[in-house]
Each structure stands twice: as structure tokens, then as C-alpha cells.
Amino acid sequence: MEKIIHQTKTSHSWETHTICLDENEIKTQVVSNGWFKTPIPYSKIKRVIAHNKALNCVKLETDKGNYLLQASNSHQRDQWFHSLQWKVTLEQYRGILLNATSATLVQDLKLLVALAVNSHLYISDTYLPVLNIVSQLLSKKSASLSNISHEDLITALAPLVENNQPTHEICDFFIKHCRNAPRSLIVLDTFTQIVHRILKENVNFGKSSFLRLFVIEYIQALNCQNNPSEAIEKFLHRVHGPLSQCPHPRILSNLVSVCLSAIYHCFGSEIERKRNKKGTKVSNLHPAVVSHDLQSVNILNNQKTLSTKYMKNSLQEGKVADDVKTINTENSTLDMNLKESHSKQKLNKCLEETTSVFNIETMKLFVFVMDKILQIDDWGPNVAGLLQPLPFPDEALNNKEFLRAMYPLVERITQDSRDYVIKTLQHSREGKDGWLQLYSLNSPLCEDNGKLFSSMVTALLLPGVQSGKRKKFLTMLANSQLQAIITLAVRESEIMIQLLGEFLELDIIPDEQKQLQIVSTLLCTASGNKMYTELCSHRDVIHTMEGPTYFKLAPNSTIVDLQVLLGTGSWGNLRELDLSFTRPTAGIASTLSRLKNLKHLNLRFTDFNDKDLKGLCDSSLNLESLNLCETNVTDDGIQHLCVMSHLKYLNMNSTKLSLPVFTTLKGSLPSYVKYDVTYTEAW
Incomplete structure (x- = not known):
């Protein structure tokens, strides 16, 4: 803006300038050799006065003289006056x-x-200068602050930082209080609101890792309360909010980021040891540097930054010692070598025990926090999805304590009723391991004899989970987990026996020797022997390319009638099956999946439901027409029809089909498919 400046020490003269209110001084953006040749520091201004309102002037009184700033109107003059006064x-x-x-x-x-807080200025940086002053105070007067109650200082700062992001120095001050007095009422009363705001509004912890460190220390302080589990649950429910859906999407991603970062740094010492082992230098620590107080051993000190392939930016970490020295023992005697080696081994063992206890407990804490987050209904699927690619360092994935701590969390995902949550147990990309491989009986870290592995396979084989990719999933299991499956089948695991039967039925394993292994495994148990006998009889019936191409089952027939019918004779040539008005048909999908050449299926007015439809979609049938008129299917099952790419006609008349699901389905299937959606919401 153009402003007129008047200095009144020796004479009256007016100059036109474009003025800028900088952080510490007033300066002009116009090159001047006049009165405003040098900036005016705020520290030199004694008083600001609204002078000569008729001329819209503001008067600045300094040691060198008085300045008059003339504005173009009264509104601009008031802006200058209040801003300069501030x-x-x-x-x-x-x-x-x-x-x-x-x-x-x-x-x-x-x-x-x-x-x-009480300022009436409506400018974006009202609080920023105040925060900078406080930061400067905390950094320059840290020695004198030790004589002042930290709680009094935090209480004084609370109104300022509750609605504004704390600076690096303020966060360091808060972190010290969390470490020194974790059970202070300030932690629960004041810090909770500050942490809530950080989680709600922060968009990038990479640029403000000190905020993430503060949140980590706050959670560790909650763990020191009388009832840590209850304190953590209350905190999570508070940041989530009272509604069924959290209104702030950033909170979840920031919480998970905090937990992953803390877990990563719990294994920082092991990572550092591996790096030193690969290098040419040997760590030589004096026993005096080893602290016997676990509270003083904190690997999350703000000293050093580590990076990981899973996270672009990580927290800063401290070390017990950074100096690395090379030990020269060429001219030493053998006795001295042995003595020094023994001393070093004893010291390293002491250091490892001291840090490992702290690391394990910290890791367990943040795994527990993730488990509690997973239990919140609307956050659970997102947490499972974020953990699907195993965003942990290799040192954690190869650590028994970590896998033992993660066991309840993975088990909770396995027990979830939502298909898309269960699917996160698989690897996110081809060639990458997932939770399924990590807890497999093939893993040397497996401690439950494959119990969780069996549960995960059972969940992943539920109708609808694979969404038409069941055979691909079975092929993956056959290629990577066959020995584990055979071992569990020998121990009479029903799901593993079922898997081996499907391997043979679908010809997933071409290797003849492996087929013989599977047959021998099935014959060594009673249930396996029964399954193999049924499989052989079904093969004779289904693979014989004879019999009718069309068959209609009589009304009021049951699935038992169909199973008996398909268990004898020759049905390998069947292309069209009419099951309309038969009851009940629940659980019929597994029977229909054996008819490999079936192209047309009529299920009108049956009790065919979503579970059956999901099972039908998971099968390898290439149906061209499907009649679901007046069945019990809903959007939950209909959405899985998108995998039936060979469909030409689809009848969903009088079903609980909604318009959004129908729109999505039409976009997934070929454009030539004909639909009947009469008497539905999409009609």
C-alpha cells in the first residue's frame, strides 16, 4: 500500500513509501535516502498514537523523533494503529x-x-510471535527454569497451545515433563487436548517430527497411570468422538503413524548393531556410560534420524554413545586380549539387557494401542488395511516378542465379520509376505503349532472373501504352503483336509509326486479317507462327458435331492440347470461348483441368499445367464457378481437391489449384458 511518512524532529517533509510490518521492525520497500532510509525497530518505538483523525494519521514516538503515517482512509488507519500497537x-x-x-x-x-488470547486482531499470525517469544524464553533460560514449577509454566501456556501448534522448544519442554512426571494431572488435563489437536490437524509428521515425539511420550505417560489400559481407552474414545463415525479423517492415520514409528525405533539398537557389524569400526563403550536406571534409557531422544523403506520420515533417536573407536591389539599380550574381550562381552551383554527390556515393553505398549484402535468399529478396517503390507522393519518381523505381541491383533482381524477386513490377512502385492505367511507353520517363529494359520485360512476361504479369485488363492497356498498344509492335515485339521481335496478336485497341482503326497495324506486320516472316496466318485460323475445338457428339478425338491442326483450317473455335459421353486437351496453353491460346463442357472423363488451367491462367485463357473428373481439376495451378495465376466443375462427382479450397487455392477460387467431389475430400487 502507498503510505505517507512525516518526521517531525527538525523539519516537516512528506515522503511516499510502501511500508512492510516485519517481525522485528518497520521497513520500506522503496529505495529511499530520506527520513526512512533505515528500518525502525519496534524496540525503539515508545508509543503509538492515533493522531489527527481528520488526516487519518498514526503517530510513532521514538528517541530520534516522531513519525506520522498517513493512511488513505480511517479503516486503514485503524488497521495500522492496532497492528503497530500489537x-x-x-x-x-x-x-x-x-x-x-x-x-x-x-x-x-x-x-x-x-x-x-484476548486480542481482537483478525490476522493469521496473532499467536505465532507469542509462540516464538515463549520458544526463545525456553531455549535461553533453560537453567533458570529448573527453579520454577513446570506445572505452573504449562498451566500458563495452556490457553495458548490448546488451539495452536506448539513449537519445537515447547514440545521439548512438554516431553521433559512427560518423562519426569508422567502421573501428573497436567498430562491428563492439559496435554490430552493438545495431543488431540495435533492428531486432528497435523498433515505431515515428516516436517514436524517433534510433534510425533511428543505424542509418543504422552502415550507412554498414559501407560504410567494407575490403570493404563483404561487411560489409553479413554484417550482413544475422546479423540474418536461420540459419533459412530470419526469426523476427522487425519486422526487415524496420524495415530497409526505414531505407533509404527515408535515400534520401528524400539528395534533401532538392533538395526544399529547390524550396521556396525557390517562396517569396519567396533563399538567401544566404557562401563560408566551404561545407565542402570531404565527411565533414563530412552531410545526416542531427539538426537538422530533413522530412515526405513516403509516410512519416508521417522522419529529422531538417541544413542548411548556415538563415538566408535578401533581397537588395536596387535602388540598386546594374549592375557590382555582375553581380559579385554571378556570385559567387552560383559558390557555389551549388560547394555543389550538394559535396552532390550525397555524396547520390548515400549513395543508391546504401541502394539496394544493399535489393538485398541482396531477394536473401534469404523477405524478397524482402515487399521487392517494400513497393516496389510507389514510396515515394520525386518528386525521386528524376525523377532518372537513382536510376533507374540501382534498375535491378538491379527487374531482379531481373523475374527472380523467383514470380508474386506479379512482379506487384509493376505499379502498386498505378489511376491510379498502377509500375515498368513508370517504365522505359517513353515515359519521358524511359529509358536502355536499352526493354530492361527488354520484360522486365517478358514477365514480367507469364507464365501465372498476372495471375490472370484478362490482358485488363484488356492494356487498360492499350494505353491508356498503345501508342506504346512500336509502337516496340519495329518494332525486331522478339517480345513486343511478340505484344502487338499480341493487341490485334487481343481487340478491345482500338476506335479504327480505332490499329488501322490496329498493322496497319501488324505488316506492316513478317517475324514481324509472319506473325502478322497467322495472325490473319486464325483470325478467319475462330473468328468464323464455324457448325460443331459438340460435338467429341471421338480418344485419343492431339496438340496439333498440334488446332491443324491449329482452323486450318480453322468452330468459332465450339463449346461442348463433349472432349480426354480425348490426349497431349501441354502448351501448349494459348493454342489453347483462341480458342474464345470454349467452355463445357465435358474434360481427363481428359492431361498438362495448372499452367502450362497458369494460362494457361487468364488467358484470357477463361467455362467452366461443367472436368474435370481425373488430370491433373498441383497446388495451385500450382489456386489460380488462383478467377477462373472461371462454373463450375458442377469435377472434380479424383486430383490433388495439398490441403485448405487446396480450402477457399480453395470460399470464392472461387459456393456452387452442384459438386466432385469423390475420391482427393485434400481428400476
């Missing part, structure tokens, strides 16, 4: 606080915070 007042408080004694510091700080 800048000068802040500069005065800066000097007062930096020179204050311990007795008056808290009171002066409260006055500054009250001034900022």
Missing part, C-alpha cells in the same frame, strides 16, 4: 520475559498469554 507491545514483553526473575516469570508469562 507489535510494539510484543517487543516490550519479549524484553520483560527474557530479563525476568524466577519470582515474576510465571506471572509475566500469564499476562502475555492472556494478551494473545
Whole structure:
């Protein structure tokens, strides 16, 4: 803006300038050799006065003279007056606080915070200068602050940081309080709101890792309460909110990021040892540097940044010692070598025991936090999806304590009723391991004899989970987990026996020797022997390319009638099957999946439901027409029809089909498919 400047020390003269209110001074953006040749520091301004309202002027009184700033209108003059008054007042408080004694510091700080909170200025940086003053105070007067109650200082700062992001220095001050007094009421009363705001509004912990470190230390402080589990649950429910859906999408991703980062750094010492082992230097620590107080051993100190392939930015980490020395023992005697080696081994063992206990407990804490987040209904699927690619360092995935801590969480995902949650147990990309491989009986870290592995396979084979990719999933299991499946089948695991039967039925394993292994495994158990006998009889019936191409089952027939019918004779040539008006048909999908050449299926007015439809979609049938008129299917099952790419006609008349699902289905299937959606919401 164009402004007129008038200095009144020696003479009256007007100059036109474009003025900028900088952080510490007033300066002009116009090259001048006049009165405004040098900037005017706020510290030199004694008073700001609204002068000569008729001319819209603001008067600045300094040691060198008085300046008149003339604005173009009264509104602009008032803006200058209040902004300059605010800048000068802040500069005065800066000097007062930096020179204050311990007795008056808290009171002066409260006055500054009250001034900022009650300010009527509507500018974006109202609080930023105040935060900078407080940061400068905490960094320059850290020695004198030790004589002042930290709780009094935090209480004074609370109104300022509850609605504004704390700076690096303020976060360091809060972190020290969390470590030194984790059971203080300030942690529960004041820090909770500050952490809530950080999780709600932060968009990138990579640029503000000190905020993430503060959240980590806050959660560790909650773990020191009388009832840590209850304290953590209350915190999570508070940040989630009272509604069934959390209204702030950033909170979940930030919480998971905090947990993953903390877990990663729990294994930082092991990573560092591996790096030192690969290098040419040997760590030589003096026993005096080893602390026997676990509270003082904190690998999350703000000292050093580590990176991982899963996270672009990570928290900063401290070390017990950074100096690495090379030990030269060429001219030493054998006795001295043995003595020094024994001393070093004893020291390293002591250090490893001290840090490993702390690391394991910290890791268990943040795994517990993720487990609690997973239990919140609307957050559970997203947490499972975020954990699907196993975003942990290799040191964690090869650690028994970590896998033991993650066991309840993975088990909870397995027991979830939602298909898309269960699917996260598989690997996210081809060639990558998932939770299924990690807890497999093939893994050397498996401690439950394949119990969780069996549960995961059972869940992943539920109708609808594979969404038409069941055979691909079975092929993956046959290629990578066959020996584990055979071992569990020998132990009479029903799901593993069923898997081996499907391997043979679908010709998934071409290797003749492996087929013989499977047959021998099935014959060594009673249930396996029965399954193999049934499989052989079904093969004779289904694979014989004879019999009718069309068959209609009589009304009011049951699935038992169909199973008996398909268990004898020759049905390998059947292309069209009419089961309309038969009852009941629940559980018929597994029977129909054996008819490999079936192209047309009529299920009108049956009790065919979503579970059966999901099973039908998971089968390898290439249906061209499907009649679901007046069945019990809903959107939950209909959405899986998108995998039936060979369909030409689909009848969903009088079903509970909604318009959004129908729109999505039409976009997934070929454009030539004809639909009948009469008497549905999509009609």
C-alpha cells in the first residue's frame, strides 16, 4: 500500500513509501535516502498514537523523533494503529520475559498469554510471535527454569497451545515433563487436548517430527497411570468422538503413524548393531556410560534420524554413545586380549539387557494401542488395511516378542465379520509376505503349532472373501504352503483336509509326486479317507462327458435331492440347470461348483441368499445367464457378481437391489449384458 511518512524532529517533509510490518521492525520497500532510509525497530518505538483523525494519521514516538503515517482512509488507519500497537507491545514483553526473575516469570508469562488470547486482531499470525517469544524464553533460560514449577509454566501456556501448534522448544519442554512426571494431572488435563489437536490437524509428521515425539511420550505417560489400559481407552474414545463415525479423517492415520514409528525405533539398537557389524569400526563403550536406571534409557531422544523403506520420515533417536573407536591389539599380550574381550562381552551383554527390556515393553505398549484402535468399529478396517503390507522393519518381523505381541491383533482381524477386513490377512502385492505367511507353520517363529494359520485360512476361504479369485488363492497356498498344509492335515485339521481335496478336485497341482503326497495324506486320516472316496466318485460323475445338457428339478425338491442326483450317473455335459421353486437351496453353491460346463442357472423363488451367491462367485463357473428373481439376495451378495465376466443375462427382479450397487455392477460387467431389475430400487 502507498503510505505517507512525516518526521517531525527538525523539519516537516512528506515522503511516499510502501511500508512492510516485519517481525522485528518497520521497513520500506522503496529505495529511499530520506527520513526512512533505515528500518525502525519496534524496540525503539515508545508509543503509538492515533493522531489527527481528520488526516487519518498514526503517530510513532521514538528517541530520534516522531513519525506520522498517513493512511488513505480511517479503516486503514485503524488497521495500522492496532497492528503497530500489537507489535510494539510484543517487543516490550519479549524484553520483560527474557530479563525476568524466577519470582515474576510465571506471572509475566500469564499476562502475555492472556494478551494473545484476548486480542481482537483478525490476522493469521496473532499467536505465532507469542509462540516464538515463549520458544526463545525456553531455549535461553533453560537453567533458570529448573527453579520454577513446570506445572505452573504449562498451566500458563495452556490457553495458548490448546488451539495452536506448539513449537519445537515447547514440545521439548512438554516431553521433559512427560518423562519426569508422567502421573501428573497436567498430562491428563492439559496435554490430552493438545495431543488431540495435533492428531486432528497435523498433515505431515515428516516436517514436524517433534510433534510425533511428543505424542509418543504422552502415550507412554498414559501407560504410567494407575490403570493404563483404561487411560489409553479413554484417550482413544475422546479423540474418536461420540459419533459412530470419526469426523476427522487425519486422526487415524496420524495415530497409526505414531505407533509404527515408535515400534520401528524400539528395534533401532538392533538395526544399529547390524550396521556396525557390517562396517569396519567396533563399538567401544566404557562401563560408566551404561545407565542402570531404565527411565533414563530412552531410545526416542531427539538426537538422530533413522530412515526405513516403509516410512519416508521417522522419529529422531538417541544413542548411548556415538563415538566408535578401533581397537588395536596387535602388540598386546594374549592375557590382555582375553581380559579385554571378556570385559567387552560383559558390557555389551549388560547394555543389550538394559535396552532390550525397555524396547520390548515400549513395543508391546504401541502394539496394544493399535489393538485398541482396531477394536473401534469404523477405524478397524482402515487399521487392517494400513497393516496389510507389514510396515515394520525386518528386525521386528524376525523377532518372537513382536510376533507374540501382534498375535491378538491379527487374531482379531481373523475374527472380523467383514470380508474386506479379512482379506487384509493376505499379502498386498505378489511376491510379498502377509500375515498368513508370517504365522505359517513353515515359519521358524511359529509358536502355536499352526493354530492361527488354520484360522486365517478358514477365514480367507469364507464365501465372498476372495471375490472370484478362490482358485488363484488356492494356487498360492499350494505353491508356498503345501508342506504346512500336509502337516496340519495329518494332525486331522478339517480345513486343511478340505484344502487338499480341493487341490485334487481343481487340478491345482500338476506335479504327480505332490499329488501322490496329498493322496497319501488324505488316506492316513478317517475324514481324509472319506473325502478322497467322495472325490473319486464325483470325478467319475462330473468328468464323464455324457448325460443331459438340460435338467429341471421338480418344485419343492431339496438340496439333498440334488446332491443324491449329482452323486450318480453322468452330468459332465450339463449346461442348463433349472432349480426354480425348490426349497431349501441354502448351501448349494459348493454342489453347483462341480458342474464345470454349467452355463445357465435358474434360481427363481428359492431361498438362495448372499452367502450362497458369494460362494457361487468364488467358484470357477463361467455362467452366461443367472436368474435370481425373488430370491433373498441383497446388495451385500450382489456386489460380488462383478467377477462373472461371462454373463450375458442377469435377472434380479424383486430383490433388495439398490441403485448405487446396480450402477457399480453395470460399470464392472461387459456393456452387452442384459438386466432385469423390475420391482427393485434400481428400476
